[in-house]
Amino acid sequence: MNFYNALQLDPAVLKGNFAAAETKHEQRKWLSALVVRDILLVLFAIVFVTTLSELFGSENSSMAVVIFCILLSVRMVDFGYNIRHSLCSLSILFLLLWISPWLQHQVPAGFGLVINFFSLLLIVVLACENPEMGNGGLYLFGYIFLTGSYVTYPAMLARGLLTLIGFVICAGVLIRNHRHKHTDVTLRHVVGHFQLSNSKSQWQLQLALGVSILLFLGSVIHMERFVWAGFACSSLLSTYPVRVKERLWERVSGVVLGSALFGIVAVLIPASWLFLLGPISGLCLGLCATYRYKTVFNCFGALSLATTIYGLGGSILLRVCNNILGILFGVAFFHFFRQGFWTRPVMKSSPPVSSD
Numbered sequence: 472m473n474f475y476n477a478l479q480l481d482p483a484v485l486k487g488n489f490a491a492a493e494t495k496h497e498q499r500k501w502l503s504a505l506v507v508r509d510i511l512l513v514l515f516a517i518v519f520v521t522t523l524s525e526l527f528g529s530e531n532s533s534m535a536v537v538i539f540c541i542l543l544s545v546r547m548v549d550f551g552y553n554i555r556h557s558l559c560s561l562s563i564l565f566l567l568l569w570i571s572p573w574l575q576h577q578v579p580a581g582f583g584l585v586i587n588f589f590s591l592l593l594i595v596v597l598a599c600e601n602p603e604m605g606n607g608g609l610y611l612f613g614y615i616f617l618t619g620s621y622v623t624y625p626a627m628l629a630r631g632l633l634t635l636i637g638f639v640i641c642a643g644v645l646i647r648n649h650r651h652k653h654t655d656v657t658l659r660h661v662v663g664h665f666q667l668s669n670s671k672s673q674w675q676l677q678l679a680l681g682v683s684i685l686l687f688l689g690s691v692i693h694m695e696r697f698v699w700a701g702f703a704c705s706s707l708l709s710t711y712p713v714r715v716k717e718r719l720w721e722r723v724s725g726v727v728l729g730s731a732l733f734g735i736v737a738v739l740i741p742a743s744w745l746f747l748l749g750p751i752s753g754l755c756l757g758l759c760a761t762y763r764y765k766t767v768f769n770c771f772g773a774l775s776l777a778t779t780i781y782g783l784g785g786s787i788l789l790r791v792c793n794n795i796l797g798i799l800f801g802v803a804f805f806h807f808f809r810q811g812f813w814t815r816p817v818m819k820s821s822p823p824v825s826s827d
Contacts, residue, residue: 477504483760509757527633533620534630537613538637544609545641549649551600556658558642560597567594569634572617573627584687592679599675600661602711611705618686619698678708681804696789703797715802725766726794730787733774737783748775
């Protein structure tokens with residue numbers, strides 16, 4: 472494998488190859504690929520998000536972040552059906568990410584619950600034909616992130632143009648990398664297999680309903696930075712199959728450890744250096760192969776921004792409390808959903824049927 476191809480690998484794979492290498496030369500190759508990949512990704516993220524934020528306004532930096540994440544995903548992960556229908560789904564996903572998080576702020580909380588539920592259900596049905604590829608967590612992250620960034624009407628119009636440009640970029644990458652895959656599988660097959668009697672459809676319904684209810688509760692109690700609770704809940708429910716105990720302890724321990732470490736570092740360094748913690752945490756995040764340590768370094772990026780608004784103590788308290796609230800809600804909802812509603816026998820998901 473050449474060095475360029477090595478750069479395309481996940482950090483977990485690169486670390487595994489490093490551990491299995493039999494010579495110093497091979498170890499240096501895999502270690503170099505891991506470090507160079509990490510640096511290039513962080514630099515690209517900074518340039519990409521900063522450029523789009525300058526062009527379309529700082530209010531739309533959240534959409535720039537979401538587009539960046541989708542761009543990285545579509546390079547490697549397809550939708551599981553033919554390219555023509557995948558492009559149609561991608562356009563719907565971008566439309567929902569643009570309009571629904573903003574629209575739910577314009578209506579009473581009950582209507583917002585309905586908007587979020589149907590938007591999220593459509594997202595997970597269109598994007599999660601193969602749940603193990605992680606699209607559920609990605610697109611839910613984007614949706615929840617955007618619900619926490621309310622924008623004015625003029626900025627919303629600029630966000631529409633940004634969304635269109637993001638769609639064109641991601642569609643181009645999707646076509647280039649996946650145009651020859653799943654040519655016999657159509658969107659009709661995917662939608663047709665959404666049945667309440669199979670486990671994948673139950674998971675999709677559970678995911679959309681659970682996150683929607685949590686966002687509804689957040690809009691009612693008006694708790695600051697409630698999107699952090701949404702991230703925690705979706706990180707639990709978006710695993711397939713849902714790994715309750717594993718994600719519960721990984722998330723809670725990662726958040727507590729990350730918040731504590733951030734607090735220690737923030738006290739030890741000058742306040743004028745706090746802005747460096749975001750990029751540094753991004754570099755550390757790119758070297759992590761496990762969910763717990765990714766959660767640790769995600770705290771640094773989130774808290775470095777929140778500290779400017781809520782102060783150090785207030786930010787850490789919000790980070791820990793909201794994450795625990797979100798993960799506990801996710802656990803409770805998971806057990807209520809499975810034990811209360813799904814009492815009928817579960818049918819395994821059927822593979823897509825090839826068209827004639």
